[in-house]
Amino acid sequence: MMTDPLTLVRELAARHGFDVVGVTSGAPLTDALDALVDWCAQGYEGSMGYLSRDPPQRADPRTLQREVRAVVTVAVNYWQSAPEFEAEGRYGRVARYAWGRDYHDIVLPRLDAFGRDLRAALPGATKVRSACDHSPFLERAAAVRAGLGFFGKNTCLLLPRRGSWYFLGEVLLDVELPATAPAGADHCGTCTDCLGACPTDAFPAPFVLDANRCISYLTIEHPGAIPSELRSKLGPWVFGCDVCQDVCPFNRFASPAPWPEFAASEGVGPRLDLLDVLALEDDEAFARRFAGTPLLRPRRRGLLRNAAIAARNIGADAAVPLLERRTREESEPWVRSAALWALAGLDSARARQRAVALARDPDAEVRAEAEALL
Ligand code: B12
Numbered sequence: 001m002m003t004d005p006l007t008l009v010r011e012l013a014a015r016h017g018f019d020v021v022g023v024t025s026g027a028p029l030t031d032a033l034d035a036l037v038d039w040c041a042q043g044y045e046g047s048m049g050y051l052s053r054d055p056p057q058r059a060d061p062r063t064l065q066r067e068v069r070a071v072v073t074v075a076v077n078y079w080q081s082a083p084e085f086e087a088e089g090r091y092g093r094v095a096r097y098a099w100g101r102d103y104h105d106i107v108l109p110r111l112d113a114f115g116r117d118l119r120a121a122l123p124g125a126t127k128v129r130s131a132c133d134h135s136p137f138l139e140r141a142a143a144v145r146a147g148l149g150f151f152g153k154n155t156c157l158l159l160p161r162r163g164s165w166y167f168l169g170e171v172l173l174d175v176e177l178p179a180t181a182p183a184g185a186d187h188c189g190t191c192t193d194c195l196g197a198c199p200t201d202a203f204p205a206p207f208v209l210d211a212n213r214c215i216s217y218l219t220i221e222h223p224g225a226i227p228s229e230l231r232s233k234l235g236p237w238v239f240g241c242d243v244c245q246d247v248c249p250f251n252r253f254a255s256p257a258p259w260p261e262f263a264a265s266e267g268v269g270p271r272l273d274l275l276d277v278l279a280l281e282d283d284e285a286f287a288r289r290f291a292g293t294p295l296l297r298p299r300r301r302g303l304l305r306n307a308a309i310a311a312r313n314i315g316a317d318a319a320v321p322l323l324e325r326r327t328r329e330e331s332e333p334w335v336r337s338a339a340l341w342a343l344a345g346l347d348s349a350r351a352r353q354r355a356v357a358l359a360r361d362p363d364a365e366v367r368a369e370a371e372a373l374l
Pocket residue numbers: 031032033035036039048051095096097132133134135136137138139140141150151154155156157158164165166167168169185186207208209211214216217220221239240241242244
């Protein structure tokens with residue numbers, strides 16, 4: 001007797017290490033499209049202009065592959081325990097998703113292999129395409145429609161009895177498959193813990209995130225100065241932020257990630273030595289230090305900016321000489337201004353000395369930063 005297609009999908013998924021899997025049709029994600037259009041109309045995407053370029057395309061799996069009849073979605077656990085974060089006067093905090101190896105490098109090849117096996121096993125399947133994060137596609141909405149979970153008020157996809165420490169990925173196929181049932185709508189009930197806990201008040205409403213205020217966006221995606229009124233609110237976070245997931249009661253169910261590549265020992269781990277980061281002299285040294293990890297994303301200039309801000313926030317007095325050097329030697333204005341801001345909080349006399357020179361900086365924002373100190 002032939003195995004039914006969903007059992008086959010589940011078996012193959014498990015063979016490739018994907019123990020959470022669902023299926024939805026290749027139809028456009030119409031509800032999510034409305035939410036995306038509203039979101040962009042408010043300017044909540046910040047400088048991630050690619051999100052607002054063509055919303056109907058992001059909601060349509062056919063953007064990724066011309067013929068799509070089924071979208072197989074998977075969720076990959078990346079949680080692991082860690083000692084309570086301690087800054088100890090020199091460490092910044094890293095979001096959990098980035099502790100080990102870069103998930104794009106790990107999940108995509110496995111999805112490709114899973115896709116090839118699906119194509120071989122499903123009669124009529126000829127085209128297959130896998131995606132994880134970078135593709136123009138609303139991955140959370142696809143996962144919701146495939147029944148993997150539901151949107152939390154923090155906008156993360158929450159898996160019932162598992163939580164939200166999961167990456168998402170998809171395999172698109174040109175054969176029809178029976179869809180798995182949606183998990184239903186709002187499961188947060190009256191809880192609002194994430195909304196109140198966000199250090200920067202990045203949620204204008206439940207289920208809506210203003211990326212302009214989100215620490216994850218500011219420290220990873222934003223290529224520019226971090227607005228001065230938000231800098232101290234970043235606290236110790238030097239790369240990403242987990243606060244709205246750490247407080248979520250569904251994450252009590254978290255269990256250790258089975259994939260060894262996400263272990264903290266495989267990458268930078270939960271905290272970064274800020275002095276080490278501030279001492280990285282050039283792009284080559286930066287690329288060597290963070291090869292294979294998600295921390296390459298903001299480039300050296302972004303990570304140095306973040307490290308300077310975190311250094312002031314945690315009171316890293318030992319960073320003063322390095323910060324002073326960064327105000328002097330950096331070519332990127334927003335690294336100079338972040339370093340000056342940090343210096344001002346750690347050693348006001350030295351900051352004023354540097355401000356005298358930086359009041360003549362070629363960049364208007366750096367000049368303004370310096371003049372405010374004089
Ligand atoms: C841009 C982006 C960001 C931006 C914007 C995040 C955001 N909330 O939109 C920034 C840089 C801030 C970010 C941060 C993070 N991200 Co990100 N990000 C993306 C990316 C590339 C696109 C997301 C997007 O389209 N946003 C636009 C909004 C409108 O879409 P949406 O989040 O899907 O929101 C939907 C809901 O709001 C829903 N909706 C609206 N109203 C309502 C009301 C109800 C009742 C319901 C049910 C639904 C609903 O409809 C919207 C449209 O689908 C995706 C990958 C991808 N291609 O999808 C990863 C992705 C969402 N990110 C991911 C991760 C891991 C993170 C971080 C946890 C990383 C970190 N620790 O720093 C944080 C989480 C912050 C947070 N609370 O969301 C994972 C999320 C996994 C999960 N379990 O949810 C994804 C899926 C990447 C992946 N492949 O694993 N991210």
